Amino acid sequence: MANSLTPLNAPYPPDVAEILATYPNTDGYILTLFRTFANSVRFLKKGVPNQLDRESPCASARS
Numbered sequence: 406m407a408n409s410l411t412p413l414n415a416p417y418p419p420d421v422a423e424i425l426a427t428y429p430n431t432d433g434y435i436l437t438l439f440r441t442f443a444n445s446v447r448f449l450k451k452g453v454p455n456q457l458d459r460e461s462p463c464a465s466a467r468s
Contacts, residue, residue, distance in 0.1 A: 412440035
């Protein structure tokens with residue numbers, strides 16, 4: 406597995422697109438931070454939501 410800190414760009418793989426759809430966006434633009442985290446689907450699913458506080462606009466990303 407290659408270690409990469411480069412943000413993913415659309416079109417995203419289907420599993421990543423499904424997860425990123427729950428994150429906040431501005432006019433369809435996903436924050437670079439979340440697109441960088443998307444290099445690890447596991448972290449995007451488990452790590453990011455656990456780091457967000459309950460009042461975060463990303464609270465809906467929790468699963």
